[in-house]
């Protein structure tokens with residue numbers, strides 16, 4: 098580990114089955130652009146280290162974890178890895194679990210915390226995090242005045258991917274390690290059968306969102322049909338959530354989920370600043386709205402002024418026809 102130039106420590110999110118989360122490739126890709134990615138996997142399954150290596154980590158440190166204990170054991174493991182690696186920066190997914198670990202670790206290690214970065218780079222003084230703020234109206238940079246920054250990276254925001262290296266070093270942190278302080282526990286952990294085969298909203302490459310313009314829960318099915326035709330996740334505006342068209346977990350925006358997909362399709366959404374805050378960094382934005390003055394068109398790359406109940410079925414039919 099000592100030979101790694103500009104080491105960047107990456108904490109891998111692990112799902113309850115022990116598999117690395119979908120955010121892993123982008124985190125390692127971001128790390129490889131600013132140094133040498135050293136990945137830490139806590140509580141991963143038997144194949145987790147090899148999977149993480151395939152994303153381009155130069156070193157994969159694996160540590161056993163107790164899935165019933167929340168946050169603290171991961172912070173402990175991160176602290177051990179940090180002391181051993183002495184990285185230039187620590188990259189963590191901006192997931193719910195990732196944010197929890199990042200905050201605790203930054204306080205414990207007395208390091209600067211930069212949250213919800215949409216990219217990272219390096220200048221003469223060290224690692225810089227890039228953020229999209231005020232509803233995506235400004236891009237700002239943050240960098241610590243001392244020490245390595247702890248940076249949470251928005252899922253889906255980083256496109257860079259690292260090449261797998263031939264000589265990945267696999268290191269096992271050998272415990273058992275005592276858990277410091279009081280750790281909250283949850284259990285037993287049980288995998289729940291997914292009711293939907295659609296991608297998860299956070300980190301999805303494509304998102305189709307519906308707003309108040311859908312007019313009812315029954316008609317909101319049109320959003321799901323277009324999402325399925327595109328292999329996309331389903332999102333919504335707060336107005337659609339408040340009207341009961343779809344559960345709150347699908348809300349995109351300031352008080353919902355922030356997404357940064359390759360493609361974001363907004364159906365019957367006006368484009369209020371609070372909605373744009375959660376989707377404005379999407380790579381390509383398509384809006385369908387019957388009001389030509391709707392603010393969503395200010396951020397859209399492609400816009401259709403029309404009745405979504407006329408346009409969307411035609412779109413679905415065209416997409417299905419292309420698959421044949």
Ligand code: FAD
Nearest residue numbers: 308309310334335336350351352365366367371372387405
């Ligand atoms: P509307 O603004 O009512 O827009 C509906 C649109 O549908 C209109 O533009 C209309 O022209 C169009 N339309 C209607 N019928 C059709 C049709 N047949 N075909 C095509 N177009 C049609 N909002 C969020 O989305 N996410 C958040 O996280 C969020 N957080 C908030 C936090 C705070 C503190 C506050 C105050 C507000 C927040 N909001 C949030 C609410 C936000 O301000 C807007 O009220 C909301 O985004 C509006 O949702 P909408 O665009 O679906 O509805």
